[in-house]
Amino acid sequence: MTNLHETLLHRQRLIVQGMVQGVGFRPFVYSQAIRHGLVGFVFNSTIGVTIEIEGTSQATAAFQRALREELPPLAHVVSLTCEPIPLHHETSFLIVHSEVGAERRAFISSDAATCDECLRELFDPTDRRYQYPFINCTNCGPRFTIIQDVPYDRDKTTMRVFPMCPSCQREYADPLNRRFHAQPNACPVCGPHVSLLGRREDGTMHHIECQTPITQAAQLLATGTILAVKGLGGYHLTCDAFEQEAVRRLRQGKQREAKPFALMVPDITAARQLCWVSEAEAQLLHSRHRPIVLLKRRDDNLVAPDVAPAYDSLGIMLPYTPLHHLLLSAFAAAHQPGRPTALVMTSGNLSEEPIAYHDEDAQQRLHTIAEAMLIHNRDIHMRCDDSVVQVTAGGEQFCRRARGYAPEPITLSFDLPVPLLACGAHLKNTFCLGKGTQAFVSHHIGDLENLETLLSFREGIEHFQRLFDIFPEAIAYDSHPEYLATKYALDTPIPRKIAVQHHHAHIASVMAEHGITEPVIGIAADGSGYGTDGAIWGCEIMMADLLQFQRLAHLAYIPLPGGEQAVRQPWRMGAVYLSRAYGDAFLDLDIPFVRAINRARWHILSQMIEKGVNCPPTSSLGRLFDAVAALLGLHAAEVAYEGQAAIALEVLAATCRDQVTSYPFHWQQGEPAILDVIPIITAITDDILRGEPPARIARRFHLSITHMLTIACVEARKQAGCNRVALSGGVFQNRLLLEQLMTNLEERAFQVSINRRVPPNDGGISLGQLAVAAAHLRT
Template sequence: MDSVTDPVLQRQRILIQGIVQGVGFRPFIYGQALHYGLVGFVFNDSQGVTIEVEGSLLALASFQRALREELPPLARIDSIATESVQPCHETTFVIAHSQASNQRYALISPDTATCDDCLRELFDPADRRYGYPFINCTNCGPRFTIVQDVPYDRDKTTMRTFPMCPTCLVEYEDSLNRRFHAQPNACPLCGPQVSFYDGGTTISTTTTNDLIMRIVQQLAAGAILAIKGLGGYHLACDALNTEAVQQLRQRKHREAKPFALMVPDLNTARQLCVVSAAEATLLQSHRRPIVLLRQLPNCPVASGVSPAYNTLGIMLPYTPLHHLLLRAFTTALAPGSLAVLVMTSGNLSDEPIAYQDDDARTRLAPIVDGMLTSNRDIYMRCDDSVMHISAGNVQFLRRSRGYAPEPIPLSFDLPLPLLACGGHLKNTFCLGKGRRAFVSHHIGDLENLETLTSFKEGIKHFQNLFDIDPQAIVYDLHPEYLATKYALDSAIPQKIGIQHHHAHIASVLAEHGLQEPVIGVAADGTGYGTDGAVWGCEIMTANLLGFERLAYLTYIPLIGGEQAIRQPWRMAAAYLAHVYGSAFLEVAIPFTQQLDRAKWHILAQMMSSHLNSPPTSSLGRLFDAVAALLGLPQGLAQSNVLYEGQAAVELEMQATYATDAMQEETELYPFLMDRIEGQMTTVLNVAPLIRAIVNDIQQGRTVPKIAYRFHCTIAELLAQACHEIRKQTGLSSVALSGGVFQNRLLLEQLITRLEAFSFQVYTNRRVPPNDGGLSLGQLAIAAAQLRAI
């Protein structure tokens, strides 16, 4: 205990809000109080943590400093409110029982990877939890996926059905133990157990080790298994087994989209991929996302894991069960073989991840040869997060496990509680009150009843957890989005429609706390424009209150509407027809020579009569068109792409194959910037670019060369457009958002060009640039509009 010489006793009541429940915060407070000779109490309540401490002014100041500087690893303080109260002259400091209150401000920690202390116990034969797949403490383990209500106590989680044995209870009640009030605390005697479901029979052996060895032997022999994780089931197989990977693709109906992989350690990841220091840090963080890494030449992973990609999505084990599986799998393989498991979401394509045991048995039975399950229920499904390093910074592609439901702090007060419903693809919703925006875990594409049900369940759960009763609901302007229909059908009386691309830019503004107008570049595949067109390459001046569109890509017919998104060759033909007229059929390139003239004749009539051919300014569709001109995706010349964005992704992959010598060249394709007469608006005309690409194809230039040159040109086009808008407006800050900016090559090229023009560039860092970030932008715009009323 520090010596205290100040004889004047003072007492302080401290209310702390943030992630302070279930993360070892109260034991930390208890220890600090003892250290500084303070008396009083601490308890959890529905608002956060309440503390009363009594002692000398010097001791109280030291205690407050420790609150700011010495937090437990998973804790995060958002606010501290301190007031003086009358001393009570207690003789001890105690941890009191949790209390409920009418208003809730307590935050729930995301699910967190197994900590080093628990790992040491997991593999220590002398420890009573040796080999126990549910080992955890206040510094790690499940949180969000098992919580049913707040305050965060055991009886409000799915662990309530497992009464603690006397030994676990002693740990749980010991204020200085790292398992003090660790709500999932358990051991082999009193906690959850794993079992194996094999063709209608549930198998439980005498030891977990026997079960694990049985499973890894099946995996090593080529089996496909379902494995229950924190937020749902994974589908697993040996990633080096070509036949097993192909079988998984066929059974899951996932023809081409990459599978995620799990490896036992960083060393194994480095034998598959190039891993930078920043990527290594991200892989090993307690959040454990899937990280996209560049494959090494001659990477031994089966080609079917990530077809047409030069990257792999890698994650490290984040549950005790994963660690046990990967270590055992290593021993089951031939000496020298790498332990690499496919760990992809447990679902059929386009369905939400299976998380309830009975549902998983039904839905996954046609896919798997067996299921490794457990009797600890998952309350809220939650997919793995996906990230990469882009332009030197971390970028989300999917924000979910490990991050949700951690709120995003806002630089402004919300005028009333809000619900923003997000978009159609990669949906998230966002609930907000005060200065917090609770962006949901990844819901998925709202294209079927199952995903819509997951969306509704998630909203209800978040409303309950964070005590948010929305007084206004926010939605995208597209009338056919299921999220929009949900909003319009809602009983919430105040409804606010937000333009798609304004929401993208606003998501960047909200993240960075920007209030002043910026030049916003929103680039994606589809967004409903205010003129009824399909927007997708919009350069605007914008703040949270409004926007003005000052430049956009030339409108091209989206022939057949959604079909043109599924069949990129339609966009290629539309661009050629725009540039060459009907004579494009005589242009001597493989694309036109292989084009089905009968199909095109029908589409040309649709286009000329404006039948189901809305105009689009989408940059995503331009990427599709160029990909199709170059014969990408390979083998799908006049067929449907196998997943959203496939053509554009393959174009980016081809561009990255350009040699260093190619990349040093600065030659760009030509383009025009046409000012609309009598207006401040500029049309970005890429007709010269299309002509030049056709010429390059005729000259026999390689696909990587053309793809790389195209990326550089688009970066220059967007940068030049921003430069021209600065001349009009004087603005020197640029915000970039939209799914196209998941393209690392384009983003890095564009940021380089913008910075060369002395722009300050802002991008999404807390939410994805794709439609997974829309809900945050919608919330921020609605708040600004409501404040302005």
């Protein structure tokens, strides 16, 4: 006869997937089970977390409610499955050892900034971890950068070489302690430690014997020294942000002529002394992700001019490791009182190289720049640069997605038919691995223009494959035949290879992010992408779904004289546009730009254009911005990096407070239609001849482009009956342009979507490639 008590009890097995390992999820489950009087067990596995609970239906329902509504700060549940199973009649609830299975579906948390509780302990003289630079718990600390394999246990991280002392072990084993199974758990007795290195005259580094290396490092910074500092995902190069000579030496040593340096400040108060900070920006600065946030600089900002020459913004981040907190605190005590505390904190590399993260490599590569090094002996397994974000159009927009966000997945609205790898683009590369409904976009790899970055790309793919048990059966790549990522894809033994047009991938990245399945009007605007006709595309209005696209309109083709040389020397594009507008007579125009042209060099270029030698046609909006910047005297001769002239044009336009009207352009009907901007060029030239202020011209140009793209969407709606617009491409990092365009479109009842979870630049291409490839595989 069935026991009446048994009919009141039931047992369930729950499989939980998502961000549930290394984030305090099991102790949370334990505490909830005890709270609701349940028995059973919980353990980590390679697919997530398995829970078995036994108790009354009321108690199990309350337990499941807590799993949905009361999670720890870093935890995130993607799926929860539940099935009834026979009773076991345990008398307690246990956390048992991890189970290693054949299939891996566990997620890995990104590195998380030091939590408030650990921060209080860090500066509490009575705490045993007082001023210990590796303090952490289940709610904060390193994750992705130290993990070597799953399930996420200490012996599968770089912390395995530090056996825990009895005190740390007790915390680690206590389910009610916030350091329960915190894999990087350590203290001054048993954990990693910091060292200070000095540079000898021959350039080699040697250990400096001192009791307080962080304090000593801060004192060196206060005297103008450049330091290399080992962080979570690699080395930073740092110096006093107010010391112009140190910043100048750092810029010279990094061979970084013009790109701005990021700054680290201790708190929001210091950030507000340097920049204007909105509430949304403050929340982003203080989030557990701790990205670099691009902020509008204050006019009374006294930061060294070479930190961000010619920019109206600064990249600011708050400290995200205990070492950073301690260094900034010691530096505040060491530098001259009465000014904000701010350190330049830029990637530890030479320009265009990946960030240094191995100690020996860092000493070899950085010894000519860093005059001392603050290092530690906890190994970094996976390099990961800082993320860069701005707040625009009412939300976050990534410029670079890396530390603090990667490798957290993006959940798709569809199932991938097979495991997939998307190789991304040539510049600002990321790759993306996908399986089921999860897309794992990698951390920022960089420009695939040297062996070191290509090796980082390959190593990253292998690591992600191992962590997420994704071994692709199909591979997607950019259709440009010379991209190194494309060559990698074509060389792999993966049987199914799918080429994806660059700008289709841009639009598909927006669609994948937002779960859009119906066709959209896509505007892809950037510097360059290989077109289906062999031209260099870059301002494309298309009707697109994930499977295919139709090019409805584009910027009129214009020669790109010298190919890549035209990217580096904006005057070439300025001269080409003027020659299209005025013919050879443009050389008689009495404007500063024309007077500065080297006639002999232009003669050679004009011959190249006439003969079609190394002058591919381009519809690039990025190159049009370069041309107008050059006409206004902004970086006309040469730029240090792609987009520098366009950024200067945006900065200039933002200074104009006048009400302005747009310049005319010509819409040439056809399939596709052509956007002819020569009327804009002639109108700008007329304004220059009349002596109009450059800022006013720059503002009118921005307004003209938004007007032109708005008209293009209106025409596309007439043609296709579509009301949804997706905007993507590096040009849409221009806040002024993006916000004006979105306002225009929304006023005309368009529904507008933009990239929010991946960058609109080529860092988001891999997600779009994955989505397009999946659509092809489903057909």
